[in-house]
Amino acid sequence: MIKTLIVFGTRPEAIKMAPLVKELKKDFHFDVKVCVTAQHRQMLDQVLEIFDIKPDYDLDIMKYNQSLFSITSDVLLRFEKVLEKERPDIVLVHGDTTTTFAAALASFYFKTKIGHVEAGLRTYNKYSPFPEEMNRKLTAALCDLHFAPTKRAKLNLMAEGVKEETIFVTGNTVIDTLKFTVKEDYVFKEDSLTNIDFSKRIILLTAHRRENFGKPLENIFEAVLKIANEFEDVVFVYPVHLNPNVKDVAHRILKDHPRIKLINPIDVDDMHNLIARSYLVLTDSGGLQEEAPSLGKPVVVLRDTTERPEAVLAKTVVVAGTSKERIVEIVTKLLTDEEEYLQMARAVNPYGDGEASRRIKDALLYHFGESSKKPNEFRGSDKYV
Incomplete structure (x- = not known):
């Protein structure tokens, strides 16, 4: 053996x-x-x-x-x-x-x-x-x-x-994992997810990278706040990372908005099924750049670089960086231009x-x-x- x-x-x-x-x-x-x-x-x-x-x-x-x-x-x-x-x-x-x-x-x-x-x-x-x-x-x-x-x-x-x-x-291997986790009749385990109005356009947010600590993270959250204020049919769901460098800033900037849901970290079952029910994903993560396209969800990357350029070439991912203005511009385009959205949502996942x-x-x-x-x-x- x-x-x-x-x-x-x-x-x-x-x-x-x-x-x-x-x-x-x-x-x-x-x-x-x-x-x-x-x-x-x-x-x-x-x-x-x-x-x-x-x-x-x-x-x-x-x-x-x-x-x-x-x-x-x-x-x-x-x-x-x-x-x-x-x-x-x-x-x-x-x-x-x-x-x-x-x-x-x-x-x-x-x-x-x-x-x-x-x-x-x-x-x-x-x-x-x-x-x-x-x-x-x-x-x-x-x-x-x-x-x-x-x-x-x-x-x-x-x-x-x-x-x-x-x-x-x-x-x-993350694509293998989706075969185990995503189910059409899935019932969320996290109570905060069962109360979300999924008739609205859900934007899943994850942000936790060390290089984004400080001003970049503040820019990301300020962009999210601006988008939430401008689009009444949008709900942000943000499972907040436990690191105090993330958690403290998130609650300071985002906690009082009725359509920005700051929730506890969720398990992989809840996360994958939340992606499947979302409209698009904003993330500085790596894995979500691979997972979301498999589920037909456009990804906006909140980093200046990506080690996954295949997704950019396949048009399943767009790199926004951490500029507040650039994030708002890209997300606004995806929320208002159906052709642009569908081009990303229907692209083939190369992973x-x-x-x-x-x-x-x-x-x-x-x-x-x-x-x-x-x-x-x-x-x-x-x-x-």
């Missing part, structure tokens, strides 16, 4: 790794163990419960207002003990979090093979997003296998000297077909000699390079 140790620490990682955990655990070739760092605690636990994933190891590192220094050092030191006990054939990490980089570094120190899920995303600006851009670049340098979601991501890796035979284009986890499993079987057939690549992103 292939001893496989899967590591993640945040809610977005858990959402994207859950279908892979399920896929590998049902195959007799794999002995799968799960380690969570709990870089996020409450939000991570929600996902684990929904997918019925019981971690074999919980490093429980989260601290109030934690720093990147403490996250990195705590993961590095605590994960060493897990590696010593398990001695896996391969460690699988995801994406671009500090958990990802620190776990990959620890695995490298232990001379253990590392596989990187969602490899190859780049903005080529080391401070945008921060610290994610450098987390994923440094992780790539440490890894043995690279599971790129798109052809562009593969080309990014090859341009950095990664050998082509170690790269597998799989699609993104996957719901089979990414199976492709990753097949790539692992091929790499470890359990299969002689190299898996077919996901081709849905080929024209967006």
Whole structure:
């Protein structure tokens, strides 16, 4: 059996790794163990419960207002003990979090093979997003296998000297997750969502990036306030991140508006079904740029850069930055120009077909000699390079 140790620490990682955990655990070739760092605690636990994933190891590192220094050092030191006990054939990490980089570094120190899920995303600006851009670049340098979601991501890796035979284009596992979560007859668990008037145009807002702390976040919230005041048929729903750098500013600027609903963080079931019932999405997140287009929802990205340019080329996403005026201009266009809206809503999602986890499993079987057939690549992103 292939001893496989899967590591993640945040809610977005858990959402994207859950279908892979399920896929590998049902195959007799794999002995799968799960380690969570709990870089996020409450939000991570929600996902684990929904997918019925019981971690074999919980490093429980989260601290109030934690720093990147403490996250990195705590993961590095605590994960060493897990590696010593398990001695896996391969460690699988995801994406671009500090958990990802620190776990990959620890695995490298232990001379253990590392596989990187969602490899190859780049903005080529080391401070945008921060610290994610450098987390994923440094992780790539440490890894043995690279599971790129798109052809562009593969080309990014090859341009950095990664050998082509170690790269597998799989699609993104988050599209796999939607098959488990989105239901037409879904009933929201969060009470605040059951009271929303879905006959109005719902705009889902998420904003939490470190590089947006301070003035950029204030600009985003002021733009939202202006849009809400100008469009009486619009309701904003904002699951507010627990970080005080986000929460305090959101409540100061937005709390008193009757059509801006500031709610607690919601679990992945509620989130995916909320996207499905929304008119459009405003976000500085990465995952929502992949999820929303699969559900036919235009995405306005509240960042100056995106590591997902395929979505921009496919016209499912538009990058607004954090200028109040620019955000208002773009959202107003989507609310008033039906042709513009439908062009985005009907665009083809370049990120996957719901089979990414199976492709990753097949790539692992091929790499470890359990299969002689190299898996077919996901081709849905080929024209967006």
